[in-house]
Amino acid sequence: MEKYDVIIVGGSCAGSAAGITLAKAGKNTLIIDKARFPREKLCGGMITEKTAKLLQKTYSVSLESMIDSRYNAFGVYHTDFGRISSYRSDQTLFMVHRYDFDDFFLQEARKAGCTAYLGDEVMEIDRGKIHTASGRVISADYIIGADGCHSTVRKELRGTKNDEKFPLGLEVNIGYDNLKFYVPPEDVFPWVFFGYVKIGYGWVFPKKDFATVGIAGLTHYDDKNLLVAFRRLLAAVCVDPSRIARKIKGHPVPLNNHFKTLGAGNILLVGDAARLVEPLTGEGIYFAILSGTFAAQAILTTQGDQVQTYNVLVKRHLRGLFAQARLARTLYFNRWINTYAMCKMSGNAKWCKYFLELLSGEMDYCRYFKTVLKDRTVYPSL
Template sequence: MQNYDVAIIGGSCAGAASGYTLAKAGRKTVIIDKAVFPRKKVCGGMITEKTVALLQQVYDHTPVEPVIDSAYAAYSIYYAGPEKICTYTHPSNRLYSVDRAVFDNYFLQKAAAAGCDIISGQKAVGIQGNTITFSSGEMVRAGHIIGADGAHSIVRRSLYPEIRKRHFAMGLEVDVGYEGLKCFDNGEDICPQIYFGIMNSGYGWVFPRKDHATVGIGGVLRFNKDNIRNLFISFLKKVARGSIDPLLSKIAGFPVPLHNYVKKPARDNVFLAGDAAGFVEPVSGEGIYFAVLSGRFAAESIIAGGNSADKYNHLIQKHIHRLFKQAYFVKRILFWPGVLSYTMSRMSKDIRYAKLYYDLISGEIDYIQYTKNLMRKRK
C-alpha cells in the first residue's frame, strides 16, 4: 500500500489545482481518477476573464492560450424564442470557449510536472479513515483526502450522504456544425448566445467554437414540468436548420449540483472541492472558476497546517458562500416571469443593461450591485 501526504480523488479542474499547489509546496501527493486523460467532458465550456486570471495565479502565470479554442468580445441575448434582444460588445475579449478534454488534460499534466503522482483508470469505491480502496482492490493511504470527484462524489457521500436531489439541475447539449445552425446566418453575429425564457429557472446557450458550436440548455428539474429532453428538442428546432433527427442520438447530459453546496466542506482530514461540494454558481451555472478556486483553497489550507479543515471552511464561507447566498436571492427574483420579462425589456431598450449582466458574469460586479443597478432608472 502506497502512502501519501494528500490523495485527491478526481483529476479535473479542482483536483488538478489542488495537486499542482500541493506538489509545488513539496507535499507527496497523488491524483486518482477513474478516467484516462484526455477524456471527453460534457460541459458548456465557456469561461470568463476572471477564470483566466485565476488560472494564471494558481499555475504561476502558465500560458492559457494552448487551451483556448476561441475568444470573443461580444455576446447576444435572446428571449422566449429566436428573436434577438441585443448584442453587447466589450472593448476586448472577455469570453473564451474551451474543449474540456484539452483543458482538463493540460492542467492535469501541469500538476504531474510539478511532482504530483497520477493514477488514472482507477475508480475509488470506498473510503475508510485514511484509506482509499479502488475497484481493482488496490489501496492507498493519505494524511488528507480531497474529494474533487464531481456531482456524484463518493467522497461527499462518505461525509454528507444527505444530498438534496430535489434541487438538482440537469444540462443537455450537442455539438452542431455551423452549416446546421440558422442562428449564425449573419457572420458578424458569431459570438456566444444566451437564451432566456425557454425554460423555468434556467437558460439555453449556443457557444461557438472554431469549427462548430455547442448548443445546450440547463435548469432545475423540479421547476420544469415538461421533460427536459423535450424542452431541449424544442430549443434545437428554434436554432437549428432543417431536420434535427441526426442530432438526437448525439445529445449528452450532465448533472449540475445547484442548491447543494456544503456549508462546511471540510471535516477532520477530508475536504470537498468543486462540484463535489456543490460549488456551482446558481444563476449562470458557472462551475470551472469555483472548482479551481476551491481546489486551491483546499491545498493552501492543508499546507498551512494546524486546523486545516477550519481554515478551509472559513475561506469557502468568505469567498464562495457569501456570493452564492446573494445569487440564490437574486435568482428567485430574476427568473420569476414578470421580472425576467422586465429585465429583457430593459436590455432591448438600453445596451447598458446588457453590459450590466456581462459585468456580473465576468466578475466585475456582485449580485447586490447588479440588482441595485438593474432597478435604477436610467436617463
C-alpha cells in the first residue's frame, strides 16, 4: 500500500498552500484532487492586498503573472438610492481567474516536491486510509481536508454523509457590450450592491474581457429569493439580461463555523472545508491560504496534538476578526441602521476609503468603525 507523511485532499488554494509548506520542509506529501487542473471554479476572483503579501512573504510567489487587472478604487451602490459613494486610494484590489490562479498555485506545490493525483476523487476514509474512486488505497500519518465546502473529509469526521446547509452565491460573467452599469468608463472598478438581498450583497468585479456579476446571501434564509434578487440586480446592470440567463451558476459560501470543526485525531480541515469564509465580506481565498499554511506549520512543529496546535493558531489569528465581522454583519444589515449608513456614506466616501484598508488587512472592524467615526474629514466621492 502507498504511504505518505501527509495526504492533502483538494489541490486548490488551501491544499496547495499546505502542500508547498510541507514539501519544502521535506515531508513526503500527496495532493489528491477529483478535478484535472486547470479547472473552472465559481468565484469573483477578487484578491486583496493582504493575500498578495501573504503569497509573497510566505511562499515567495508573486501574483504578477496571474493578475487579469488591478484597481485602486471601490464603490457602493444601493437598490433604493443608486450610486452611494466610491473612493480611490493606495490599496489595491487584484482580479484573477481561478482557472489560472489555482493551476499556478498547484504547479508551485508540485515544484516544491508534492506528488499530485488529479482526476481521482476521495470517496471515504476508513481507519486512517484514504479510498479513492479509481480504487487506490493510501495511508498517511496526517490527512488535511482541503476539499471545499462539500468536504468528504469533514463528513467523515462528523460521521455523516449528509451535507450541511450553507448560504449560496450566484454568479455570471458578462461581456462589456451587455453591461450598462459601467457608463461612464471611469467607473470601471469593483462595486458592491446592497438592498437586493436582506442579509447579503451583490457585486460587479471587472476583468479585462468581461465583468463577473454575482450575489450572495450571508445567511441560509436569504437563499429562497436569491435568484429573484439576482435577476433584479442583473436588470440594473445589464443591457439585456435574457442573453445571460442560462449562464448563471451557483455555489455555496461556507461562512465561518465558529471554529467548531477544525479537525480531530490526525485529520485537519482547512479553507472552505473548515468553513473559514469571512462572515461579512465573503472573502475566502486569503483564509484558505492562511489556514493551509497553519495546518502545515502545526504538523511540522508539534510533537503530539497537531490539531490542538492548529486550533490555537487559527483561533489566535481569526477568531477576533470573525467575531467582529459577525457582529458588524448583524448591525449593518439591520434595516434602520443600513438606511442610516447609506445616508452617511452618500455624503462622505470615508466609509469606502477605510473599507479598502480593512480589506487590505491594515485594520480590523473595531479600528474601522473607530477610525470612520473619529475622522471628521469629508472625502468626496469619485
